Amino acid sequence: MSALMLAIASTALSIYAYGNSDRNIKAEAAIVLGAAVWGEEPSPVFRERINHAINLYKNGQVNTIIFTGGVGETNEPAEAIVGKRYAIARQVKPADILIETTSHTTHQNLKNALSVASTDKLTKFLIVSDPLHLKRAVLMARDLGMDAYPSPTPTTRYRSVRAQMEFLMRETYFYFVYLVFKI
Structure with missing residues (x-):
C-alpha cells in the first residue's frame, strides 16, 4: 500500500513540476487544446x-495557431471556431490560424490537430494548456509521433489551492489511465 501511495505522490509531484517549468522554445505552431465555450465566448x-x-504568436515563438475542439452543447459553435474568432479579433491573421472542429478529448484534439498540421507540413509544436494538463497531453502528442513541447498558460484559472489539488488529482488519475490503457 505504501508503494502505491509513493507512486501516486511522486507522479502527482512530477505532473506539477512538469507544468510549472518554462522552456521558452520556438516551434512552427501552437496547438491550443480545447475547453468549454459559453455561448459565443x-x-x-x-x-x-x-x-x-496569441502571446506566443505575437512574440514570434510560433507562426501558426491551431485551435482544437468540437461542439460541447448543441446550440453552441465548436470550441475551435470560438478560439479562431477570439484570436482574429486580437489581430492574429486568419491565414495563420488552422482549426479542427470534431474532437472532444485531449487525445482527439492532438490527433486531429496533427492531421490539420500535416496539410501545411508543420512538424514542431507547442502544446498550450493549463500547467497541470501538460504532462499527459505532451506524452500523448509524442506517442502520436509529434515533435511536441509544453507551453503552460501563465494565467491559469486554477489558482486556489483547492482548485489546483482537484485538478492535480484528476490529472494524476488520467495520467495513470493513459499509461496503462493508452486512452
Missing part, C-alpha cells in the same frame, strides 16, 4: 489558453 479556462497562444 470562450470560457475563462479556454480564454487563458487562447491568450497564451
